[in-house]
Amino acid sequence: MAQARLTEGEEIDGFRIGAAVHVGGMAALWEVTHPDHDLPMLMKVPRIAEGEDPAAIVSFEMEQMILPRLSGPHVPRFVAAGGFDVQPYLVMERIAGASLLPLVEKLPLPVERVAEIGARVADALDALHRQHLVHLDVKPSNILTRESGEAVLIDFGLSRHAQLPDLMEEEFRLPYGTAPYMAPEQVMGIRSEPRSDLFALGAMLYFFTTGTRPHGDPQRLSGLKRRLWRDPQPPRKLRRDCPDWLQEIILRCLEVLPERRHPTAAQLAYDLRNPDSVALTARARKESQDGWARTFQRRFHPDHRPSFRRADPAEEIDAAPIVAVAVDLGADRVLEEALRVTVGHILATLPGARLACLNVLRQNRIALDTTLDEEGRNKHLQRLVELRHWAQPLGLPEGRATFHVLEAVNPAAAILEHARVNGIDHIVMGARTNSLRRKVLGSVSAEVASEAPCSVTVVRARPGAGPRADPA
Template sequence: MTTTTRVMAGRYRVDDLIGRGGMAHVHRGYDLTLGREVAIKILDRELARDTAFRTRFRMEAQAASRMSHPSIVRVFDAGEDTTPEAGGSPAEPVPFIVMELVPGELLKDVIARGPVPAADAVRYADGILEALEYSHRAGVVHRDIKPGNVKITPAGTVKVMDFGIARAVSDSSSTVAETTQIIGTAAYFSPEQAKGEQVDARTDLYSTGVVLYEMLAGRQPFRGESPVAVAYQHVSETPLPPSEVRDEEHPERELERIRALEPIVLRAMAKDPFQRFPDAASFRTALDEAATGVVPTKKQLSSLTSELYGPSPRHAQETARTLRQLSSDTTMTRTQSGPPVAWVWAGVALLVVLLASVLIWVLAIKPTTDVPGAGRTVPNVAGQTYDAAVALLQKNDLRAIRIDQADAGVDKGKVISTDPAAGSNMDKGQSVTVYVSSGAAEISVPPLEGLSASAAKDALSKAGLQLGSVTQKNDPRSSHDTVLSASAAAGSKVAPGTVVDLVVASGVVTVNDLTGWPLDSATQALQQLGLTANPVENPGCKATDPKTVASMSVPPGDVPVQSTIDLGYCTGK
């Protein structure tokens, strides 16, 4: 791999290339300020030319940096670097992210070796869902869950990365084709992503279901010659059960484990978000229950497939824009057989009639701002206490689901926002997610006293804090570089990124000129400095009473702690 001495933002040294994707390349790096290894993701210049993308990218990176969880790759920093292009072209700002450097291999490399054993597949999927459970509570939807964004450590644990990047990409792209070109694959798209609709946490659950499917089957559920072709199948096709597409023969016990997981995979990959698991915790619970090995019958599996995937008027629900996006690519091919051509034309004709009918109906009705009798409008409860918000929602026949979220800009206990947003129309009795501020995010300062300076730096870094100034101080009881005190007490709560100053032992003490001192006084002075006095007789000079120091084995000044110093005194006649 190619190495380089490039330094970004005057702080991060860019070293070997360790990965490359459709929208960025990742280098091993080194933080020259904190003295630690990091991973640096540098975005492609084509993306960097979009000002809107750079703004969205910076905001999403900041949101990702606030998440701290063992199953999520930490984001330490994000910024822009300006370096001239080859050939002397004008310099352009290039966004970059500084992340935790995680050892191990990508899940996509694990899958490339063949189907993953069911037990490992469940463990990896559970790790992904654990990360999503945390991020969804924090209000962050990943949008690009795929094996290339999942790291498996040497210990077998899961680390999910690239939170927020997919949203920055999708918000800066006008079509499905552009988005898939940037992200590099549509194999893990949810139907609502493929149709350009609004997405929520259930999109991540669909993508996780696709990843679990691929681990069990050894290949993705849908394949085609272009991203649009694959996206079309996510919208309209029914996936085969993983046990029916495995190319290799496996012990019957392993196949039973796979069949026990198939209802979960099919549920997670339901076209309708409301038929999927409601949240990551429910998905994880279902995986735990499947570990018992209860295998559904073919009839049960067929019934579930029919319930989730059809028959239903699938195409009537798609918007005209979706059809234009999905049909503009003439290279698409299906992995399953499609309907006869006559049926296609009949469907198109039916759609035209439906659209014409809707248009006539819209023109005929009178505009009104009234909410239907069975409908309810979400009230604006931002800034109110949770109890007040619940009361107002109940007054509107709506239920509240509380989620606490750190927010330095909103007082603790006050409502930050709701989902759906205020003013949205809902059916009577539906639930509204109420995000309540838990105050500014706080981090507990780790114990630092007694550690070496380098160990203290690592402890601060792992806690999400920054090392500030390091001041040396003479201390007779401490070896060189030992932390004597810190600007923040151990156990105290501080904001993420707080700078902590350290006072460390210099490893030396200052010794005065002791010649001419009484030997006893000089010995006591050295003992107070933690030094050892070694009286040495000198018969070459006339003895004194009391005994007086005539010479020292070291000159006055700094000496290492716990040293021994010879004190010469006269014993001659």
């Protein structure tokens, strides 16, 4: 028979119960040890005493199904589980780092710290979305940090896995979540939209930036629905030094319609790590909330009421990858054009894709580098201008392409590092014609193709012939 509460020192399936770590609204956490497992562990036990919320049992069942399917550094490692016939429990790795909750006492945070936290959490969300999961309860207390720096998401009792039954949706009609962070579509019962997690992250970034929650902390459904038609105060209204790029990112995350947010968590992380490349819109310039007329229209006019659809997180990511093209400016005009044609073909099949145009400004290993060229122009800025000119014939809308000049001694290493840090899904680059130096030292494209953490397409071009793309 399942116990309402465990006691320190007792043993369950070989796990010895230690000290109680936390007692929450739906479950309690205990330290445990086991002779067959040498990692630090926690046992999670649902609250099943008389009068407890029945959602505690259902959410625990969900977490028991979900956690064994997840892997990687952004989730605790699953160890074992026990059924409800004797004693329900879930044993998992104990993450040494603290949660983000203590930061709430130090708000507002420096802008750079907000962006750093946001990028790390977006990385974690991207990893979960690629595993068909929407978390649906992203908040400071559910985010830990490993000693190696990765953000770790915990508590999957309210989550939705696209390949598993959704017991929360099947058994309950009211939305479950944490009020300040719930996305509008989540309030309306849609639990499969991965960009719901981006809304929650945006609400957290707003809170960390201003010290105020964007939609307060409503406790009734009517208050939760207010976010469908009432926009929050722009962060700059509450914090005058909030930069344009950060306000743009936060307000984009908080858009009512998911399709107006970032397409993926990876693209959000990319913006947070590359603020100079953020495309600024009217969101960045907002100084106050929308007026009563526009708010009234959104609330009562049938043509302006939002509609939501269901989605699979992994499918959404596949439709919106980050494609990086490494452009060797001025080296070979035929190859430049071949590269542009290949990129155009790729983007035509992926309307949600984002393009990162890269160029490496090679640095000397020993000699001092100069910032100006022979004509007195800043080399870095000149390369940015040339990258924009290279991409112009692609006809991409503002914000779909970003431009980056990487200053490095080793071009291949710089491209690989950019791909790893920014979650690039596909690299496109050109291969120059063979030379003795390349035969002896190897080529940049060969090094990138052999070590890249993603797909690589190497483009070769011959004068008078079309481009030939070789997947590597």
